[in-house]
Amino acid sequence: xxxxxxxxxxxxxxDDAMAIFYACLHPRIELVGMTSVFGNVTLEIATRNAxxxxxxxxxxxxxxxxxxxxxxxxxxxxxxxxxxxxxFGRMPACTSKGQVVADSAxxxxxxxxxxxxxxxxxxPIGPLTNIALALQLDPSIVTKVKxxxxxxxxxxxxxxxxFAEANIWNDPHAADQVFAADWDLVMVGLDVTxxxxxxxxxxxxxxxxxxxxxxxxAEATEFxxxxxxxxxxxxxxxxxxxxxxxxxTDPQLFSIENHPLEVIVEGERAxxxxxxxxxxxxxxxxxxxxxxxxxxxxxxxxxESGF
Numbered sequence: 456x457x458x459x460x461x462x463x464x465x466x467x468x469x470d471d472a473m474a475i476f477y478a479c480l481h482p483r484i485e486l487v488g489m490t491s492v493f494g495n496v497t498l499e500i501a502t503r504n505a506x507x508x509x510x511x512x513x514x515x516x517x518x519x520x521x522x523x524x525x526x527x528x529x530x531x532x533x534x535x536x537x538x539x540x541x542x543f544g545r546m547p548a549c550t551s552k553g554q555v556v557a558d559s560a561x562x563x564x565x566x567x568x569x570x571x572x573x574x575x576x577x578x579p580i581g582p583l584t585n586i587a588l589a590l591q592l593d594p595s596i597v598t599k600v601k602x603x604x605x606x607x608x609x610x611x612x613x614x615x616x617x618f619a620e621a622n623i624w625n626d627p628h629a630a631d632q633v634f635a636a637d638w639d640l641v642m643v644g645l646d647v648t649x650x651x652x653x654x655x656x657x658x659x660x661x662x663x664x665x666x667x668x669x670x671x672x673a674e675a676t677e678f679x680x681x682x683x684x685x686x687x688x689x690x691x692x693x694x695x696x697x698x699x700x701x702x703x704t705d706p707q708l709f710s711i712e713n714h715p716l717e718v719i720v721e722g723e724r725a726x727x728x729x730x731x732x733x734x735x736x737x738x739x740x741x742x743x744x745x746x747x748x749x750x751x752x753x754x755x756x757x758x759e760s761g762f
Contacts, residue, residue, distance in 0.1 A: 458485040459703060460574050462567060464521070464560070465696075466494030466581035467504035469538050469672075469679045474580055474606075474696035475505075476668050477754055479512035480761050483704050487575070488517045488567055490560035494581040494625050495534045496542040498523035501581075504542045506551035511671060512761075518553065521560030522584035525626035528725075534621065537682050543671075544678030561588035565596055572599045576703055579633075580606040580696040582622050587629035590636055602639040606699035608716075608728035609645030610741060619726025620645050623718055627726045631718035634728075640739050642716070643699040644728065647709060647745040651698050654691040655680060657755055664759035672758065697754050702742060705753060710744035 461484055465471045478486045489509070491502040502520045509516040524530050541548045556563060564585065568575050577600060579586050586603070589596060607622035607630065615621045623630045634640065658676055661669030676692060684690040702709055715736035719727045 456483060458483055459576060460485045460487045460571055461576045461578050461703060462488045462490065462564060463700070464490045464492060464577065464579035464581060464585050465505055466492050466496060466501045467508060467542050468495035468501070468581070468696070469543060469675050470692070470694060470696040471495065471580055472508055472543065472675060473672060473694065473754070474700045475508045476512055476672070476761065477697045477757050478700050479514050480757050481704055484700070486514070486516055487571070488519065488563060490519045490521045490563060490585050492521045492560065492581045492585050493523050493530065494622065495538045497533060500542050502555060503551055504549065506553035506555070507549040510551060510553060511668065517556045517563070519558050519560045519563035520555045522588060525582065525584060525629065526587060527628045528626070531625055537679070539678050543675040546675055560585040561592045564589040565593040568596045568599050573601055576601050577603045578605070578699060578703065579603070580622070580699055582625035583607065583629040583633045584626045587632040590632060597636050597638040600638055602641065603633070604641040604643060604699055604703050605633070606643050606648070606696050608642050610728065610730070610743065612645050612649070613727065614645060616726065618724045620728070623728055624726030627718045627720040630728070631720060634716045634718060634739060635736055637737050641702060641742065642728070642739050643702045643742045647742045648693050648695040648698045650745050650747040651694040651750045652691040653694060653751060653755070657751070661755055661758040665761035668761040669758055694751065694754060698745070698750055701750050701753055708746045708749050709742045711740045712743045713738040714741055715739065716741070
């Protein structure tokens with residue numbers, strides 16, 4: 456089977472690292488590029504961390520530097536209390552030998568889609584600023600991209616507020632533009648990612664089988680698990696970003712509802728993804744159910760296949 460070409464737009468981030476390692480190791484994915492964006496960490500740290508993760512996975516993956524702030528609203532600030540000051544828990548800043556490509560993230564996305572018409576799935580797992588900028592730069596990409604699979608949003612819940620999920624909340628104006636575009640879009644949000652969780656025993660398992668990549672995740676997630684235990688009362692972390700990539704490799708594990716969506720862009724509900732009555736919006740494939748045990752096992756077994 457031919458591997459699916461994907462571009463991951465990312466703000467690494469601990470669960471971003473999980474998603475990127477999964478994509479690097481899965482035989483049915485060809486990770487043809489990554490683009491960095493502000494969010495969990497600053498843009499500079501996100502860019503460096505994307506390069507570091509590619510090197511850790513022993514893969515040559517082009518990385519393009521993206522947006523450092525939202526389209527319109529003031530930045531909300533980074534999530535150091537969740538991901539650590541440098542993005543990987545208590546681990547110090549990692550160094551990378553790699554260099555970013557000359558293109559901006561938006562230009563890179565547009566170029567790759569035009570060079571591979573009908574073949575690229577965009578997988579944004581951070582704020583959607585780069586994707587909105589790519590749409591503004593070249594609206595024709597909507598006809599040439601295969602699909603867009605995002606980690607973000609939630610119909611029934613938020614996480615940074617009662618209404619909003621973090622990626623959408625960090626740039627609601629960009630998210631609304633992405634949801635309004637006439638392309639095939641899948642939303643893998645909190646409705647399903649809160650049903651997939653791993654604990655220390657799971658990361659000990661991957662470390663035993665794959666000491667380098669599994670060991671990196673085990674060390675990074677110590678901080679992450681402490682946050683989750685303090686916030687949710689359980690020492691297990693939700694697998695937000697890897698679940699979105701798994702929705703590409705194994706969509707049969709998810710149940711889908713189709714709804715046109717819009718994003719509330721201001722006020723106390725800013726960042727909320729909500730069903731809309733606006734005419735002309737293409738329905739979004741919204742993941743509302745998941746076989747959480749199967750998704751978790753697929754993630755763990757794929758990481759165990761590493762080194």
